[in-house]
Amino acid sequence: MSKCNIKACGNESNGDLRYWCLTHKDIASKDGKELQECLCKYKDVYEEPRIINPKEVKSIKIIYENVLENLRPVIMINEKEEKKALKIEKSVIDFKDFGGLFISKLNNIDLIPSYCTYCNMPHTDDGLFAYTPHAKHLCQYCGYFYRVDEPNIGNELALYFNIPKVEMKDNIIELKNIFKIEYDLFNGLVLVNGQMGDKIKIDNKVLFLRDYLNDVFKDEY
Ligand SMILES: [Zn+2]
Ligand SMILES: [Zn+2]
Ligand SMILES: [Zn+2]
Structure with a gap:
């Protein structure tokens, strides 16, 4: 470790x-x-982070096998599972940062990575901060807070990859014991148990997928 x-x-x-x-x-x-x-929670992924050249990345998928049970994603890069954090230029991107990206994109956020005024590293927002614009950012690299003029939200993955909007379809997906999510970063497709839909039905209640996941992911930072 x-x-x-x-x-x-x-x-x-x-x-x-x-x-x-x-x-x-x-x-x-x-x-x-x-x-x-x-x-x-992800100390294991920091052992020898994978050095990645963004130009060699043809696909990234984030998979949550069952959101009802745990929020540790499976990360697929070029169709192969990646078990380490990614080192891209000076960024180190860990598993919660993929979750941050997913939630930001689901909320149709324009990602504007700011830079820490103490250590100059680019900024990534996770959990509640991935969908709540804020002017006071906590730098994950040095632990200091810094301010920006206009409230915004950042994610380092958006610095290195062109990530389209998430595609949604007016559809209700009924969930029982499994709530699997597959998000393809490069085509914007989000599948819930293999289907496209913007709403879920869970315990007989219909909810927007985005609202449900905002709540589930709010403490994942
Ligand atoms: Zn530590
Ligand atoms: Zn910093
Ligand atoms: Zn922030």
Whole structure:
């Protein structure tokens, strides 16, 4: 397992000290105390990240085998499963960042990657922030907050790839025990259990797919 590299990075809004793990791009403190290990769920993908040349990437698919059970995606690059984080130029893109991209595109967000004013790295928004424009961004690389003039949302994948809008179809998909999602980044197709549709029926309620997933993914950052 790759080791945490934890640094102090200023204060929380309540004055508590904050610590950040530079290896895994995640918080490493709780109630002002430094943790032994950061809270990253995807430490395994950071071991030897895959160096990728965007020009050699012909397809990217993000697959959630069953959203009802877990949100760890299967990432397919050129039809092969990729189990590591991607290193593209200076970016390191981990599995939650793919989720951020999916949610942003589902919400038809114009992705405008900003750059951290402390470490100059490009910015990616995940979870709630992937669909909520904001002017105060938390840099995943250094753990500091920086501000931009206009509220926006970013994702580094949009720096390296041309990602079209998500295609939606007016259709209700009834779900029982399986809720599989396959998102093809390069053609914008989202399949739910193999079908296209903008609504799901779950426990006899019809909901917009986007609203349901915004809620499911809100803490995935
Ligand atoms: Zn760590
Ligand atoms: Zn930074
Ligand atoms: Zn942000």
